[in-house]
Amino acid sequence: MVRPRLQPARGPEVRPRRVLLLVSFVYGLVFLARIGPGVVTPLLARRFGLTPLVLSAMTAAQYLAYMLLQPAVGSWALHRGAGRLLALGAVLDGVGTTLFGAADRFGLVVASRALVGGGDALVWISVVLVLAAHFPAGRYGRALGWAGMAGSVGALVATFPLAWWAGVAGWRVPFLVVGPLLVAAGILAARQLGRATVPAPAAPGPGLLVRVGRRLRRPGPLLAPMLTHFGFMGGFLGFISLLAVPYLEAAYRMPAPAAAVYPGLALLGSLAGGPLAGWAGDRWGRRRPYLAAGVLAVGAWGLLAADPAGLPPPLLAVVFLGLGLVNGATVLTFAVVRDVAGPRAGLEAGLANAAGFLAAVVVPVAMGAVLTAGAALPLTVREGRAFLAPLAAAGAGLAGAWAIREPARSRGR
Numbered sequence: 463m464v465r466p467r468l469q470p471a472r473g474p475e476v477r478p479r480r481v482l483l484l485v486s487f488v489y490g491l492v493f494l495a496r497i498g499p500g501v502v503t504p505l506l507a508r509r510f511g512l513t514p515l516v517l518s519a520m521t522a523a524q525y526l527a528y529m530l531l532q533p534a535v536g537s538w539a540l541h542r543g544a545g546r547l548l549a550l551g552a553v554l555d556g557v558g559t560t561l562f563g564a565a566d567r568f569g570l571v572v573a574s575r576a577l578v579g580g581g582d583a584l585v586w587i588s589v590v591l592v593l594a595a596h597f598p599a600g601r602y603g604r605a606l607g608w609a610g611m612a613g614s615v616g617a618l619v620a621t622f623p624l625a626w627w628a629g630v631a632g633w634r635v636p637f638l639v640v641g642p643l644l645v646a647a648g649i650l651a652a653r654q655l656g657r658a659t660v661p662a663p664a665a666p667g668p669g670l671l672v673r674v675g676r677r678l679r680r681p682g683p684l685l686a687p688m689l690t691h692f693g694f695m696g697g698f699l700g701f702i703s704l705l706a707v708p709y710l711e712a713a714y715r716m717p718a719p720a721a722a723v724y725p726g727l728a729l730l731g732s733l734a735g736g737p738l739a740g741w742a743g744d745r746w747g748r749r750r751p752y753l754a755a756g757v758l759a760v761g762a763w764g765l766l767a768a769d770p771a772g773l774p775p776p777l778l779a780v781v782f783l784g785l786g787l788v789n790g791a792t793v794l795t796f797a798v799v800r801d802v803a804g805p806r807a808g809l810e811a812g813l814a815n816a817a818g819f820l821a822a823v824v825v826p827v828a829m830g831a832v833l834t835a836g837a838a839l840p841l842t843v844r845e846g847r848a849f850l851a852p853l854a855a856a857g858a859g860l861a862g863a864w865a866i867r868e869p870a871r872s873r874g875r
Contacts, residue, residue, distance in 0.1 A: 478596040482605055484654055485589045486612035488552050488647050492585050493616035494624075495559040495578060495640055497729075500703040501625045501722055502633040504711065510568040513834050525700070527579035529819035535587045536812025544595070545655030548588035549648045554581025556644030563637030590796045590811050592655065600744060602800060606793040607740025614732035614790060617702075621726035625719050684810055686865040687798040688817035690752055693859015694759055695792040696821020697852030698785055702728055704826055713771040713845055714778075727779050728786035735790020740797070748798045749866040755791040756860030758784050763853040770845035792818070798866055825851045 499506070506512065539547045558577030565571045589609055597605045627636050701709075702725050710721035735755075742751040762784045765773065773781065795818070799811050828851040836844040 478605075481592060481596050481655070482608060484651060485548065485592055486609050488548060488651050489585060489589055489609055490612040490616035491640070491644050491647050492552060492555050492582055493613035494620045495555050495616075495637075495644060496582055497617045497620040497703050498559075498624055498637065498640070499562070499575065500705075500707060500725070501621060501718075502628055503704055503708055504718060505628070505633045506571070507708075510571070512568065513830075516568075516830075525579060525819045525822040527576045528583040529816045529823060531580060531583035532587065532812040532816035532819065533809055534812070535584055536591075536809045539588050539591050544588040544591040546652065547584045548592065548655060549652035551581045551584025551588065552648030552651055553645050554578075554584070556641045556646075556648060557581070558641075559637050559644060560641030563634045563641060587811050587815055594800060599800065603740040603744040603748075603794065603797045604737065605740070606796055607737040607790075610736030610740075610790060610793040611733050614729050614736060614786075618726055618729040618733060621729060622719060622722040625722040629719070683802040683867050684799070684813065686862045686867070687795045687802075687814045689862025689865070690756070690798075690859045691792055691795040691814050691818035692821045693855045693857065693862060694755060694788050695795075695818040696823075697763070697825040697855040698728070698789045699818075700822040700826035701829070701852060702785075703822075705829055709770075709845065713841060724778065724782045728782040728789070731783040731786020731788075732790040733786075735787040736793050737790075738787075739791035739794050743794045743797050747868045748794050748801065749863065749868050751791060752794050752798075752863035752866060753860070755788045755794075756856070756863040759788040759856040760853065760860055762788070763849060763856050767846050767849035767853050769842075770849060771842045802867070821855050825855055 535547065555578050558574045558579075558581060561574035561577065562571060565574055590606070593605045593609065594602060624636055706725045706728075707718060707721045710716045710724055711718065714721075739751050739755070762781045765777070765781055795814050796811055799814050802810075829848040832848040832851070833844055836847065
């Protein structure tokens with residue numbers, strides 16, 4: 463099949479810097495809505511009488527919707543316009559976030575997070591393709607890094623600032639404010655980016671499911687970025703967005719505001735990791751920075767598995783900061799995809815992103831199952847076994863980083 467070529471829209475051209483600012487603004491709000499429920503997890507558990515496994519299912523519903531939509535999103539973005547899809551995703555995200563704040567039953571909570579996951583699913587691949595249409599390969603990694611940093615800013619706001627806000631105003635108020643703000647951001651994106659790139663008509667070819675099946679049967683060099691995203695992003699996101707604060711409250715007897723500081727440190731790491739990895743990837747190639755990230759991920763998760771309740775506070779802070787740096791570095795996944803499949807590789811980018819969110823579903827559910835099944839075991843044993851799930855995922859990510867093939871033009875930069 464011949465891929466559609468993204469073409470400039472008729473009318474005034476949108477400057478690359480303006481595009482980067484706008485998509486970064488939208489992505490920051492989207493990430494705030496994605497991570498926010500993790501801070502209020504203990505309140506939800508008390509309000510609805512939930513176990514760790516059931517709470518993990520809440521996150522799994524959101525990320526499962528995200529994961530299943532990724533291959534289709536990559537194809538839709540090429541055929542219908544990435545800017546339009548970005549705007550639609552922000553609006554759906556805002557509606558789901560508003561419903562979450564208004565929910566009075568746990569079933570509605572799960573449904574609202576699934577809606578957020580559906581809207582969220584449309585956003586990042588659209589960001590990747592919008593930036594690919596406006597930035598050359600030599601600047602693309604840095605543009606991705608800045609967009610990823612904006613997401614980390616939103617995620618950082620969703621830690622101790624959101625915990626403070628929820629404590630003062632009640633847990634519902636922040637979501638009832640952020641939801642409509644996301645809808646407004648989506649409308650702004652529709653006006654500014656709706657025609658920023660217009661896809662040319664696609665040539666006839668096999669259907670989406672056929673193309674996905676072919677790509678998965680013979681992934682070739684795409685397997686490496688799929689493994690890195692699975693190992694480095696998914697486990698981190700599932701843990702930080704739901705289980706980190708309850709873990710710190712139980713293992714270190716921290717009050718909720720103090721526990722929220724550590725995920726905040728992780729997100730500060732993500733804030734720095736995106737631009738740093740993007741710069742390093744553009745300068746030295748994608749493989750070396752990703753290998754360094756993989757070693758750091760395995761080491762950090764290994765420390766948590768080996769001593770889940772006894773790390774000194776400074777070392778615990780370093781571990782969370784390191785995990786955040788690795789998460790920020792996952793912007794390199796899409797630079798690798800562009801290197802191996804070209805700037806219009808919507809399906810390939812979607813599959814790589816789906817691999818990350820597969821881990822975001824599997825890892826927290828596995829951790830929640832271990833915690834629930836081992837309720838009678840000592841806390842250190844229970845928590846240590848739970849951390850084996852993200853450690854195994856990080857090992858897979860390190861193997862993927864090792865397998866990255868550098869194109870000739872990026873070697874020795």
